[in-house]
Amino acid sequence: GQSLEQPSEVTAVEGAIVQINCTYQTSGFYGLSWYQQHDGGAPTFLSYNGLDGLEETGRFSSFLSRSDSYGYLLLQELQMKDSASYFCAVERGDKIIFGKGTRLHILP
């Protein structure tokens, strides 16, 4: 089988750093992706890790460790507009499998 596990909710303070973890039980995938979805909106692509290690894109970074079946999304200098749901996803053949998402709450 294949599954991705994420915390259902995370709360952080504006200006702080938050890490959203994703553990997976699947094999034979190419890499780990992250998507962001604001309330009432559609998911949008954030980042992709094809290799182990850290990928940085502005305030967002993503990490993958295949040996630990683990990845995370790191958001720095949190802004209120970062309040959203974040999904990790893996590609399996012709399909992408999504985690159930982590709702990020940001406190002022």
Added chain:
Amino acid sequence: NAGVTQTPKFQVLKTGQSMTLQCAQDMNHNSMYWYRQDPGMGLRLIYYSASEGTTDKGEVPNGYNVSRLNKREFSLRLESAAPSQTSVYFCASSAQTGNQETQYFGPGTRLLVL
């Protein structure tokens, strides 16, 4: 360049009614997908089409049919709607760059079945 478009944006149906959700993309992508999203359940794949002329079942295909009309269009049909099909439906298309696949989502269709 509109990306992925979906119609309608909202729909209310009575149990047993039928309807077709339309999706089109103008990015020349081969692969297209239909997902449903329910609270706490994330995105669940209903059907997908890896290329024009092919369709395959996803995780939750029961009660749905699809048609890949051409490379641009991928429609989802509910033959006899049930309250359990109340959900938000997203269409997506994907681009492959090396080993990286990126999905582009439409704005969604919010469906209420009474």
